[in-house]
Amino acid sequence: MPFTDIQLNDGNKIPAIAFGSGSVNKGKDIHHYVSQAIDSGFSHLDTAQFYQNEEYVGVAIRESGLSRSELYVTSKYGFGSLQDAFHASLTKLGLKHLDLYLIHTPSTIEQGGGYEAVWSQFEKFKEEGLTKSIGVSNFTIEHLQQLLKIAKVKPAVNQIRLHPYNLTEHASLLEYHAKHGIITEAYGSLAPITTYPGGPVDAPLRKAAERLKITPTQVVFLWVKTKGAVIVTTSSSKQHLEEYFAVGDLPDLTAEEVAAIDAAGAKGPPTSFATVKLGGKVPAWWRILAVIFLMLIWLYFVSKPSTQELGFKRAPNCHSQCADGLDGVRVSTHTCGDVVWKL
Structure with a gap:
């Protein structure tokens, strides 16, 4: 069945898959990619002040010809004056209200004057109808605990990097989300394929893909669905976007397949420089060896005539x-x- 909306703790609903304008496209004219996403079926568009491309998302929204109610738009506060940032986002997007507004990172709280100052203003935006829902991104349990101490309105979501290799690391956080009715939004979920190929997760992904006659990428997104999370993904390829969106029509993974992926992910990603791509999380001891190696090369050339x-x-x-x-x-x-x- 197609992707269905997920109920939020404030009574609103959120589409279960989003197209992200992402930091990889920071400052770029991506309106064509956003238009491709909309044409592929995406109604949830995720952007941010930090990405510096909200105006291009706005162009795609206007060119789509869709009514405001047919789109779900998320943006994030990253830096500077909160009031200025929020209204600048609305202006660039060409909207009168957002569906979801997030605090991009915990460090944003400090820039905005502290938890109470920032969150009370978020609550005011919601109260005034300028955004339907409010939430956070990249928050840990400790950050959420601090926020809930002063919050009148709970955050509806916490958008985090989530994939099989960091599931164990985030297990307690996901439990905390469930306990407090906070929906998880997952970005970076394709890391086992794009960043850590050749790792333990490859085998269970491949096995499930063969059974369902789908791609390993689609298996990853089916796995994200089993965690009750909203998928946040991106691509410049319409073919890939259609592949991602088609996940909504696929049958679920079996409990055994999910358990196999979880268990493989718990073993951790590959640690070889030959298999870890740039952008991956390289173990500390590899980084130390790399520094020593580079120093030896430098000393060799310095000592040569x-x-x-x-x-x-x-x-x-x-x-x-x-x-x-x-x-x-x-x-x-x-x-x-x-x-x-x-x-």
Whole structure:
């Protein structure tokens, strides 16, 4: 069956999959990608002040021809004056209200003047109808506890990076969400495929994909659904977007398949530099070895004699072909004075 909306703790509903304008597209004109997402069936658009591309999301919204009620728009407060940031987001998006407004990171709280100052203003935005729901992003249990001490309105969601390899790390947080009626939004869920290929999770993903005759990517999103989380994803490819959105029509994973993915994820991602792509979480001891290795290379070259000390310069009796060779012409063995060298 297609993706269904998820009930929030404030009585509103949120679409179960969102297209994110994401920091990877920071400052870029992405209106074409957003339009592709809308054409592929996405009605939930997730953006942020920090991404610096809200105006392009706004262009896609206007070009879609859809009514406001047909779209669900999320933005996030990241820095500066909260009042200015919020109204700037509305202006850039070309909207009179948001469906969901989030605190982007816990550090945003400090910039905004503390938990009480920031959250009370969020509550005011909601009360005034400027946003239907309010929530947070990248919050830990400790941050949520601090917030709930002063909140009159609970955050409706907490958007976090969630994938099989960090499920164990987030287990307590997910339990806390469930206890307090906070919906989890999951971004970065494709990490086992895009960032940590070749790890333990590959096998159960592949096995489930073969049974259902779908892609491992779709299996990951089915896994996210089993955690009751909203999927936040992105792509510049319409084919991929259609693949992602089609997950709503797929049958569920079995309990055994979910358990197998969870267990494989608990083993942790691959640690080899050959299998961990840039952007992955490299173990601390690998980073230490890398620093030592780079220092040794630096010391090696620093301790070597310079090219001039080796005679790599025009000597008084160096013929012209040799001088050209020193300027980069690929030639064979030459003699400059008493120095014989090759290029």
